[in-house]
Amino acid sequence: MSMKSWVKLLAAMGLGAIASQAQAQAQAQAQAAAQNPQPAPPSAEGLAQAGAALKVGPDGLSGPGAEILAQAVAASRYVMVGESHHSREIPAFTAQVCRLMAPGGLTAMAVEMGPEAARAIDADMRAPDRDQRIADFARGHPDALIFFNSPDEARMAADCAAAAGPDFALWGLDQEFLGASGHLLEQMLAAGPGPVARAAIQALSEQEREATREALESGSPGDLLLFTVTDETLERTRAAVARDGGDRVGELFEALAETHAIYQASQKGQGDPNGRRARLMKRTLAGRLAENPGARVLMKFGGWHLYKSLNPLDQRDLGAFVAERADGEGVNALHVVVLGTRGSEAGYNGVGRPAVVRTFDALTEEGEDWRKEVALARPADMAAEDWFLVDLRRLRGPAAANYTPEWRRLALGYDIAILAPTLSATRFLGAREAAAP
Template sequence: MHGHLIRLASIVAAAAAFARTVSAQKAAAPFAARLEQAHAPLQVGADGTLHRAGATIIAAVVREARYVLIGEDHLSREIPQFATAICRIMAPGGLHAFAIETGPEATRVVNANLRRPDRIAAFARAYPDVMAFQNGRDESDMAAACANAAGPRFQLWGLDQEFLGVTGFLLEQMLAAYPGPIARAAIAGLAARDRDFTAKAISTASASDLAIYKLSDAEMHATRRAIAIDGGARANALFAALAETRDIYRRQQIDGYASNGQRARLMKRTLLHYLADAPAAARVLFKFGDVHMAKGVNDLRSVTSAIS
């Protein structure tokens, strides 16, 4: 009798558990149904156009926005196509700039060639590691399409540090800024060192042999002092960009948190510089890695609030 009671109690308990499960599933069903009703399909065309119901929703929001932020997984073909479509939606209402994850000096070159059919092909061959992203076909086509849609005053804003192979290019720009003899000698000496490091990096196929990693603190300090004497404003600004780029890359090897924090502050300062020169109420599209666009703690181990 006792055994029958135990079995009966077990059956009742199992039935009750089953009933609770079914009840929970029924309770969850309305939310799942509502979620499905809120779903809107989106198709991105290879020509940089958006289609289906999701396109209508996105267009309505984007047309009313002053700032539009795209957080991406880098180096896909579809996201530049999507960003092109966003440019075309924003352009009729005015699109002043497109802020990208590239250095300001590299972006200056891109802006100067945005409307040329060959754009930066020759530059990329001469300086293969000077810029991030814009030396690729998909990103370059996106930038050109946005410029075509937005009109002659449109420009790219480069907010990031310069890229790891930028040393020789920046030194050339310093020499082209007509520094005085003391600064010129120091810059030329550093440029010779850069050529040696570049040759080594090519022979070893290792970016860690580039000048950005190999130049010593003593060499950098000596060159900074010389440029401060008679280099002029442009050469001093370019050297400051080189020095900060070097700091960010070298710190990444020993303290990623400090490096990413420095990079985030640089992006914010550079953005403020661009905004100070922009027309009032300028509309800007941003496209950065998703960790830079997020709010809260991100994969870079830092707390962010859009643009790192």
């Protein structure tokens, strides 16, 4: 065979091989498409099979969902409740989780507020006049508290303390809230700093009082000291504190400075404020656990913070840290998300102001929302007031690869999802009415 003939033969063979490869690839793609359909939520049938009715009342939890939850809680050292904020019903539910945990030991509840704010609430939560005390604190320190300036959250804390015993404590893990600088500066002065540090703290306190006065008039948190103080002022104060402030004053000052840095980064859209905040919470929790070996802890945070995997911001937040820590300790961490189908929730409405109330209905709102599929999967014979628990652990496995991104993230990030039929807005203790225009 001539060289020319060899070339023609090889060319023909090559084309044939390419055609065969293309045909095989098309067949493989068709087979993959059949085996891997377009992403979709779990079927209504699958959700119903993984679901159970849950009755939530002042005397406890009952129904099939209560048994699932109780078993999961009993087996866990760390129990996390991811929520939507400012409702009346979710704190009441969380108090029932405290009662489930208490017989096996409950050291603390870790919450989405600063350590110093949590200490203030911890001192008042067992008092019979706790609401009045919290209202007085909130009125004297506008926007120093978040979440626990609600009578429903305060009642939850009191109920948890009663169930868990005298050693139970609130652990604040977050940065302090918008108006916390006044309280922090008061605590610094009370800690007995030396003359150099005291003079610098008093000068900063004068700025804080003026900033708070302006913020109360305008309602804008941007007028508060944590937003208006300059980095140069903080550095001068830090240097003075380092000279003769002492350890406690230094700790309080760094809490103020870190809170300022997080809010400034968020306001300016620079850096990674959410990541910085998450890292702060992880460090604070690690310190608390080091001080309390073997602690059994209930954690209550906004839902995005407690995913055991990447959260919707594609960040490893507090829930991921706890999940990994539990694995390393050889214990269980339970991740529970609790939201509502419809109703109302309170929202921030300005410095020291009463809450604004917003209504919502997951079934009519636009966009993807796992609550829609869960609400539609409720059995027809369920009582209207029953909550619906979905055991997400039953939705994992090969089927999860075909879920929508939202559902895949949920099924892998939480163990149990609970949907209340209705939520109602809480109110804020110590709120002032808006100034007249």
